[in-house]
Amino acid sequence: MLNWFEHEGHICIVFELLGLSTFEFLRQNEFLPFSVEQIRHMAFQIFRAVSFLHRNQLTHTDLKPENILFVCSDYDLEYNTDMRCEAKKLRSLDVKVVDFGTATFDHQHHESLVSTRHYRAPEVILDLGWNQSCDVWSLGCVLMEFYLGRTLFATHSSVEHLAMMEKVLGPIPPHLLKQTGKQHYIHNERLNWDEQSSSNDYINKHCQPLKVRQSTDQNEDERQLFDLLGCMLEYDVCRRITLEEALWHPFFSPMRTKQKLRS
Numbered sequence: 394m395l396n397w398f399e400h401e402g403h404i405c406i407v408f409e410l411l412g413l414s415t416f417e418f419l420r421q422n423e424f425l426p427f428s429v430e431q432i433r434h435m436a437f438q439i440f441r442a443v444s445f446l447h448r449n450q451l452t453h454t455d456l457k458p459e460n461i462l463f464v465c466s467d468y469d470l471e472y473n474t475d476m477r478c479e480a481k482k483l484r485s486l487d488v489k490v491v492d493f494g495t496a497t498f499d500h501q502h503h504e505s506l507v508s509t510r511h512y513r514a515p516e517v518i519l520d521l522g523w524n525q526s527c528d529v530w531s532l533g534c535v536l537m538e539f540y541l542g543r544t545l546f547a548t549h550s551s552v553e554h555l556a557m558m559e560k561v562l563g564p565i566p567p568h569l570l571k572q573t574g575k576q577h578y579i580h581n582e583r584l585n586w587d588e589q590s591s592s593n594d595y596i597n598k599h600c601q602p603l604k605v606r607q608s609t610d611q612n613e614d615e616r617q618l619f620d621l622l623g624c625m626l627e628y629d630v631c632r633r634i635t636l637e638e639a640l641w642h643p644f645f646s647p648m649r650t651k652q653k654l655r656s
């Protein structure tokens with residue numbers, strides 16, 4: 394915080410001026426995906442920032458591309474060989490995490506509904522209680538969005554959201570469905586979802602299973618990114634990777650070597 398003042402009854406906080414958000418940059422760049430190399434650089438910084446929060450008993454609860462800002466979003470125009478078009482290439486990938494308006498300490502009251510829908514973890518949707526792990530899920534969705542150039546779970550309904558998750562990640566473990574108080578989401582111990590509906594056709598068109606992506610011709614970097622994403626988009630919080638662990642994932646080996654060289 395650089396300063397603060399009151400304006401027409403509102404408290405205003407002055408921060409350093411940053412560049413565009415990662416979402417706004419994607420939008421202004423025709424939703425062209427970031428490269429795996431760019432994702433690695435951004436993810437490493439974001440994970441270190443958020444794992445610092447987690448070490449200090451805080452959960453951000455609203456991680457999304459709109460809340461990750463480039464320090465400076467100046468770019469050059471370059472020909473993109475994958476997409477065969479002119480594209481904006483950022484000069485620097487330095488990012489910062491913003492908007493601590495709903496950040497919650499472990500000892501504070503935990504609102505039952507947190508996060509912006511697309512980035513909301515399954516335990517939040519199912520009202521099973523949440524902690525730092527819900528940030529890990531949100532960041533999994535964010536990295537996927539950087540990779541695809543578009544939102545992974547684009548939906549406005551909770552049941553459809555869960556059905557999309559099943560399409561991408563496989564069935565939700567029955568013990569989680571058993572615990573939920575949201576009984577209208579469940580039918581015969583399974584998701585209350587009509588496989589014959591037009592919504593289901595929409596999902597089939599928009600959601601590709603992670604396993605299918607992994608089995609197609611991915612290079613080594615992509616394989617490691619998707620292995621990491623699989624550990625982050627884990628339904629069961631007891632089995633979901635922590636950010637501290639994620640920073641030691643092989644996907645980030647090139648970042649660790651660079652850091653050592655620099656120090």
Ligand SMILES: *[C@@H]1O[C@H](CO)[C@@H](O)[C@H](O)[C@H]1NC(C)=O
Pocket residue numbers: 523524525526630631
């Ligand atoms: C979050 O909750 C899960 C399930 O209770 C637990 O396994 C995990 O250790 C918790 N994480 C943190 C950071 O407290």
